[in-house]
Amino acid sequence: MNLIEARQQVDLKVISIEMAYRAHRGPGHMGIGRRGRANRSTGHMGIGRGWRVQKKLEMMGIREGAVIRKVSQQAFRGPIIVEVGSMRLAIGFFMAMAIKVEEID
Amino acid sequence: MKRILLMGNPNVGKSAIFTRLTSVRVIVSNYPGTTVEFVRGSMRLGDEKVEVIDAPGTYTLDPTSPAEKVAAKLLKESDPKETVIVNIVDSTNLERNLNLTLELLSTGFSIIIVMNFWDETAHKGITINTKKLGELLNVKVITTVGITGKGIKELKENLCDARPSDFEVSEEEKWNVIGNIVEETQTIEHHHHTFLQGLEEASTHPVAGFPIALIVLFISFNIIRFIGEGLIAWVFEPLFTNLWAPVLMKISTLLNHSGFWHNILIGNLVEGEIDFFQSFGILSTGLFIPIGAVLPYIFSFYLILSFLEDLGYLPRLAVLLDRLMHQVGIHGMGFIPMLLGLGCNVPGALATRIMETRKERFISATIMAIAVPCMAQIAMIFGLLGKYGFPGLIPVFGTLFIVWLILGKIMARFVSGESPEIFTEIPPYRFPYLTSMFKKIWMRIQWFLKEALPFVLIGVLIVNLLYTLGVIDFLSRIFGPFVSKILGLPAPAIAALLIGFLRKDVAVGMLAPLNLQMGQLITASVVLTMYFPCVATFVVLVRELGFWDMIKSTIIMIVSAFFVGWILNLIY
Structure with a gap:
């Protein structure tokens, strides 16, 4: 389960962050018939970019084994707000998709 | 000592402390990235006139935005023998802040740690043993409330005694070490939601927002x-x-x-x-x-x-x-x-x-x-x-x-x-001072x-x-x-x-x-x-x-x- 599918307001444990996070499926790429220009509008981010995103997430405390909480999720693939410790972060939809989590009982 | 460099994560109150130290006024706000360029001021320390620099906030010395590059460049251009780094830390987010702290410790500069927003730890049910933290990292730790000026006097008194730390950690071990430090020094009590927190939920609610x-x-x-x-x-x-x-x-x-x-x-x-x-x-x-x-x-x-x-x-x-x-x-x-x-x-x-x-x-x-x-x-x-x-x-x-x-x-x-995509910290609501x-x-x-x-x-x-x-x-x-x-x-x-x-x-x-x-x-x-x-x-x-x-x-x-x-x- 990734962070998008996860329930809100329950403790979640981060299992992994997919390094092949590619933001060329980013927000420019929505709706029908826009597939062709998505790459151009948001650019390739590829694996290199994925590394960077993983590092950034790590820096903010989202790393394997961390316990986080999903607070809210904006409509239409908007940003997700998560709580890490006592801090709140807004993260993009596709970044959230790369974060694999499981519920803690 | 000739220079004091204020460094820390975005939105931890560096500018508020800078204003307190130098009485040079700079813009202070409650969102990450208020300071995008460094600001210079000076203060008297005994008989000496010392330059104080307010650096833009950064999460790491490996910069990702131009504002962070300014911070990293400042550090590179400073003379380790003549510079004291004042590492300002958001007390309510110790774990996240320690990453930069450890990076700064490994640079060999003289360093002093300032735990800002100290008043907020009480509201959030957080207790931090600063003495223990100082011993673990081998640096002086001071608690402050930048916006009211609490703790600034103590900071001034301790500036001259800042020393380099011998604390070292490898890149692989870093997060484990940070985890251990936090575990040993910090306890969090669960507490009830306040009015401001209720407002926080509502203002980013996907419908009510x-x-x-x-x-x-x-x-x-x-x-x-x-x-x-x-x-x-x-x-x-x-x-x-x-x-x-x-x-x-x-x-x-x-x-x-x-x-x-x-x-x-x-x-x-x-x-x-x-x-x-x-x-x-x-x-x-x-x-x-x-x-x-x-x-x-x-x-x-x-x-x-x-x-x-x-x-x-x-x-x-x-x-x-x-x-x-x-x-x-x-x-x-x-x-x-x-x-x-x-x-x-x-x-x-x-x-x-x-x-x-x-x-x-x-x-x-x-x-x-x-x-x-x-x-x-x-x-x-x-x-x-x-x-x-x-x-x-x-x-x-x-x-x-x-x-x-x-x-x-x-x-x-x-x-x-x-x-x-967006990737930013959402600071808590704070009643404007x-x-x-x-x-x-x-x-x-x-x-x-x-x-x-x-x-x-x-x-x-x-x-x-x-x-x-x-x-x-x-x-x-x-x-x-x-x-x-x-x-x-x-x-x-x-x-x-x-x-x-x-x-x-x-x-x-x-x-x-x-x-x-x-x-x-x-x-x-x-x-x-x-x-x-x-x-x-x-x-x-x-x-x-x-x-x-x-x-x-x-x-x-x-x-x-x-x-x-x-x-x-x-x-x-």
């Missing part, structure tokens, strides 16, 4: 207009007409109501009287534009902006607007340069530094410079078009918004580079008076000189047909376009004596906003974007301004 944002913006807009118009109608206009105008009339009589100096100082009399909008002398319109017409709006705008900044509402608005901002190829935080640009385009242009990639910075700087009028210009547009009410104002601001959206969409498509809020407003007003007032006076002087020397008549004859054909404006309007390079508020003011129709005023207001940034913004943009990108940006501005002006001329 939008009506709340609309209400906030609606109230803000009305307060800005109410205070701005109120100050003009009840304070500044009476002052100018009842006190200043008689003085000017005396001067006018002394100068025999005509001649070169009369034209420069007083301008033209309208039916034997001074008209502060139309006379256009340095002492009449030149003083009235910045002080009588613009200053009241500058004050009311910054009052509201500062309140929202200090409260911490802006990052939440960024989350709500994220989808809209992605339409123009930037993420939600890109709305902050736009909002600051509404006050003045210069801080707006500087704020584009919080964006990571060149593409985002190019797009946000260009659409801000084209479609976001500054408060000085808005105040003048209100002054001229306000009498028509919404039918006069909505076409201006509606057109600018449509231009913003369309140009942004086109650039999102064609400018190469990346548009990353009124003293520091009003200091900030006062700073911004001083800045306006210092930077804008001389430019307005010079602008009015140049207008008069150009008229007297016949330059404007000459230009009207050459470009007049072009201006009237494309934009439907009378030939002398070319003078406004010329002065708009210098100051946009003066340029809009120059339309007043031309007796334009509503449609012409709308076209002229839109074109004056779009066609070129004022000289102050231009200089900053060249520095931020580089020469070639600015040339591209300028071409986009001029072409789109005349195209939109032409379309408006066809409509009206």
